[in-house]
Amino acid sequence: MSKFTDNAGREWVFTITVDDVRRVRKKLEVDLLDVDVFPQLASDPILLADVLFVLCLPQADADGITDEDFGRGLGGDAIDEATEAVLDALVNFSRSAKRATLRKVIDKQKALEARGLEAAETYLASGQAEKEMDAAIKKAGL
Incomplete structure (x- = not known):
């Protein structure tokens, strides 16, 4: 259950x-x-x-x-x-023969999601997003 x-x-x-x-x-x-x-x-x-x-x-x-x-x-x-x-x-x-593999699929998905969130946090903390936004605003003449 x-x-x-x-x-x-x-x-x-x-x-x-x-x-x-x-x-x-x-x-x-x-x-x-x-x-x-x-x-x-x-x-x-x-x-x-x-x-x-x-x-x-x-x-x-x-x-x-x-x-x-x-x-x-x-x-x-x-x-x-x-x-x-x-x-x-x-x-x-799932059948018992598939359970371990399916659990690995789920665990891999969680790991990939965690890595993606970590990469986003690193990017945001680096200040790069602000630099790119400032450059885009400057280029647009705003």
Whole structure:
């Protein structure tokens, strides 16, 4: 079981089964079995929210939560927690022979994202962004 808590304090608990994969394919035309979906889910909060809503649909229906209500509950740290939950659920759904490889894919994605953020921080701290902006403004005659 995977779970996350949204910004409204609601705890969402789900697993991924064949029925869930089928339902996501039918409603969203997203194939959760395609390894390329992992980085998409990690980088696109709208896709993540749509997939999670479909996965959590039985609980949402039981609690009278609409798609819009669900989306309003996701932002900031809740998105991080929800991303971890759905990726872990996808790994757990997979056959045992694939789990280690899928975990490596997720870990590599996290490492690449961390390196990108680190590079952006270094760039911003260097003052280079301001220099380039000043040069562009000067060149434009502003």
